[in-house]
Amino acid sequence: MTTTALALTKVRNIGIMAHIDAGKTTTAERILFYTGVSHRIGEVHDGDTALDFTKQERDRGITITSAATTCRWTVEDAAGGEHTINLIDTPGHVDFTIEVERCLRVLDGAVAVFDGVAGVEPQSETVWRQADRYGVPRICFVNKLDRAGADFARCVEMIRERLGAVPLVVQLPIGTEAGFEGVVDLVSGRAHVWPEGRHAVVDVPSGMAEDVRRWRGRLIEAVAEHDEEVMALYVGGAEPSQERLHAAIRRLTVASAATPVLCGSAFRNKGVEPLLDAVVRYLPSPLDAAPQVGDAPEAALEEAPLSALAFKIMSDRHLGRLTFVRIYTGRLAAGASVFNSVKERKERIGKVYRVHADRREEIASAGAGDIVAVMGLKQTTTGETLCDAAHPVVLESMDFPDPVIEVAIEPRSKADRERLSTAIQRLSEEDPSFQVHDEDGQTVIGGMGELHLEILVDRMREVFDVEANVGRPRVAYRETIRAAVERVELTHRKQSGGKGQFAKVLISVEPIEDGYEFVNRVTGGRIPKEFIPSVDAGCQDAMSTGVLAGYEMTGVRVTLLDGDFHPVDSSELAFRIAGSLAFGEAVRRASPVLLEPVMTVEATAPEEHLGAVIGDLNARRGRIEGTGERAGARVVHALVPLSEMFGYVGHLRGMTSGRGVFTMQFAAYAEVPASVARTLVPG
Ligand code: GDP
Numbered sequence: 001m002t003t004t005a006l007a008l009t010k011v012r013n014i015g016i017m018a019h020i021d022a023g024k025t026t027t028a029e030r031i032l033f034y035t036g037v038s039h040r041i042g043e044v045h046d047g048d049t050a051l052d053f054t055k056q057e058r059d060r061g062i063t064i065t066s067a068a069t070t071c072r073w074t075v076e077d078a079a080g081g082e083h084t085i086n087l088i089d090t091p092g093h094v095d096f097t098i099e100v101e102r103c104l105r106v107l108d109g110a111v112a113v114f115d116g117v118a119g120v121e122p123q124s125e126t127v128w129r130q131a132d133r134y135g136v137p138r139i140c141f142v143n144k145l146d147r148a149g150a151d152f153a154r155c156v157e158m159i160r161e162r163l164g165a166v167p168l169v170v171q172l173p174i175g176t177e178a179g180f181e182g183v184v185d186l187v188s189g190r191a192h193v194w195p196e197g198r199h200a201v202v203d204v205p206s207g208m209a210e211d212v213r214r215w216r217g218r219l220i221e222a223v224a225e226h227d228e229e230v231m232a233l234y235v236g237g238a239e240p241s242q243e244r245l246h247a248a249i250r251r252l253t254v255a256s257a258a259t260p261v262l263c264g265s266a267f268r269n270k271g272v273e274p275l276l277d278a279v280v281r282y283l284p285s286p287l288d289a290a291p292q293v294g295d296a297p298e299a300a301l302e303e304a305p306l307s308a309l310a311f312k313i314m315s316d317r318h319l320g321r322l323t324f325v326r327i328y329t330g331r332l333a334a335g336a337s338v339f340n341s342v343k344e345r346k347e348r349i350g351k352v353y354r355v356h357a358d359r360r361e362e363i364a365s366a367g368a369g370d371i372v373a374v375m376g377l378k379q380t381t382t383g384e385t386l387c388d389a390a391h392p393v394v395l396e397s398m399d400f401p402d403p404v405i406e407v408a409i410e411p412r413s414k415a416d417r418e419r420l421s422t423a424i425q426r427l428s429e430e431d432p433s434f435q436v437h438d439e440d441g442q443t444v445i446g447g448m449g450e451l452h453l454e455i456l457v458d459r460m461r462e463v464f465d466v467e468a469n470v471g472r473p474r475v476a477y478r479e480t481i482r483a484a485v486e487r488v489e490l491t492h493r494k495q496s497g498g499k500g501q502f503a504k505v506l507i508s509v510e511p512i513e514d515g516y517e518f519v520n521r522v523t524g525g526r527i528p529k530e531f532i533p534s535v536d537a538g539c540q541d542a543m544s545t546g547v548l549a550g551y552e553m554t555g556v557r558v559t560l561l562d563g564d565f566h567p568v569d570s571s572e573l574a575f576r577i578a579g580s581l582a583f584g585e586a587v588r589r590a591s592p593v594l595l596e597p598v599m600t601v602e603a604t605a606p607e608e609h610l611g612a613v614i615g616d617l618n619a620r621r622g623r624i625e626g627t628g629e630r631a632g633a634r635v636v637h638a639l640v641p642l643s644e645m646f647g648y649v650g651h652l653r654g655m656t657s658g659r660g661v662f663t664m665q666f667a668a669y670a671e672v673p674a675s676v677a678r679t680l681v682p683g
Contacts, residue, residue: 071356156169183274254288405452409471419465433447446476475597509586522561535560541579596672602636602662
């Protein structure tokens with residue numbers, strides 16, 4: 001067992017983000033290989049990579065569960081030698097944007113991988129905007145330059161135009177497509193090539209001297225524009241030194257003012273070592289990302305009381321519960337007692353591990369800036385803060401969007417029902433973005449998309465041995481009201497021999513944007529204070545089952561105006577029932593309507609299929625927002641109700657001879673048209 005005290009300036013907590021298929025997994029895999037974590041190169045298409053380690057991921061060839069893994073990298077000419085890189089694998093599928101957000105929250109920097117042929121794809125834009133929101137500094141890696149149709153310069157333009165980023169081109173490709181050999185580092189003016197798979201640093205090929213001069217000039221100009229020091233040199237006609245340029249690029253990157261752009265082919269093992277150099281050189285350390293604390297920020301962070309965020313929980317059939325934690329301040333030690341400030345509960349840290357893909361190294365403790373996995377936490381779930389009980393803090397928690405799609409699960413036996421309830425409890429700790437409710441005795445789980453639910457169900461079967469009949473995925477409709485209704489009076493009275501029930505309430509309801517609000521206007525003790533929360537609870541009970549078709553309600557404000565009570569017969573229960581009944585009555589009169597999730601759809605297809613794709617989206621009640629062009633194909637932007645999008649993948653492929661692709665994301669809830677609503681509302 002080792003005690004690790006990492007020099008914070010030598011730590012990089014980074015993620016790799018990308019559109020699915022851009023090569024994120026391959027790039028991560030190569031990083032692990034070159035840093036010595038894995039000893040052979042696993043290929044994604046063999047379903048055998050170190051980072052994608054759950055079975056569903058292997059089967060599907062995509063990354064879903066974010067795993068944290070630690071590796072080390074030394075840059076020869078950079079100060080400080082060996083650096084520790086904690087690599088967080090972020091999922092690429094849009095159904096899992098919530099996982100992406102969760103990862104971004106704990107990263108100090110990221111590598112955005114792009115497909116050198118397709119360029120900036122819709123999902124890359126989504127993830128990029130999320131990273132903007134969290135202020136995560138980024139390096140771009142234009143991958144797949146060995147593929148036919150790869151175009152580095154076009155990708156750089158797309159990064160500028162589509163993402164609104166300030167690209168700093170720090171590398172030029174040597175050759176392209178089948179002739180792609182390596183990259184020129186514009187800062188050092190040296191070429192990196194891989195003859196027979198071995199990395200070599202050589203002179204720039206003579207034919208490229210002019211290109212290199214021109215692009216280096218552009219790089220210096222771009223840096224000078226944002227950096228006084230380099231500007232002064234530039235104006236004076238002097239060349240900035242390599243160190244000065246590195247430092248200036250780092251400052252701009254750390255401040256998210258610009259993003260260095262590199263290139264390569266992860267698959268052909270070209271460009272990965274210089275990418276690792278760039279991670280160390282340009283991306284921030286935890287210290288850069290932390291608010292400055294006096295003169296000795298590093299010591300201060302380490303000596304401060306513990307604050308850490310649990311950002312990922314994985315349950316393993318053999319090992320049980322493993323919690324991935326980002327430590328912001330202080331130290332986290334094996335055996336220590338910590339305080340969960342969200343649940344207000346003490347927890348004991350069992351073992352602390354540094355995780356190297358699927359291998360774990362037990363350590364005694366870890367300090368500020370680090371990312372480790374912890375065993376032994378029982379109550380803590382994703383997004384919660386662990387801290388020192390004497391200095392409680394709550395780190396900013398995460399918001400989870402509502403699930404838009406759901407599926408009913410019916411366990412086969414009584415034992416399956418028990419296993420299902422364990423599975424649900426464990427899985428919801430891992431993934432707070434799915435929800436569960438009971439509907440006519442059936443268990444219904446809601447999630448972010450078809451694939452999300454499919455994976456949850458797979459995990460229930462495989463990890464928890466749940467045998468169950470699973471219904472077809474269906475849309476999570478909602479209900480809301482369109483009108484305000486004033487002063488609905490309701491008296492709940494029940495006389496049954498002994499103690500009766502009595503509660504009287506007077507409420508108003510009105511539409512609000514979304515969610516639920518409760519306002520109490522009762523004065524003079526007309527309803528005793530202790531019963532007010534019961535009325536609120538009753539209204540919330542009624543919110544969960546709408547009056548039209550039993551869907552959950554949203555967008556209602558209730559105002560409790562007045563009421564009455566009985567000194568003997570009034571109770572919490574009586575007021576809860578009265579609240580619920582009054583709410584139902586008021587909502588029935590407030591023009592209730594059904595809402596459905598509407599999705600932003602981007603379908604890409606060759607020109608000759610454009611008409612068919614648009615016609616089909618129209619037939620799906622879609623509203624075409626516009627069309628554009630991307631990488632030689634046409635893109636259709638549309639808003640389409642989710643209920644019309646089931647099975648669209650296959651349909652689009654059929655219409656476009658297999659060449660169409662699409663992405664879909666939740667946009668908003670919108671009113672279901674009356675003609676459609678008739679088929680959904682019973683009676
Ligand atoms: P992810 O979905 O972003 O994780 O992408 P993967 O790493 O799974 O890669 C998707 C596919 O592209 C796989 O079949 C890879 O073998 C392939 N691929 C990845 N990088 C490259 C590359 O640099 N060149 C070529 N030609 N193929 C690549």
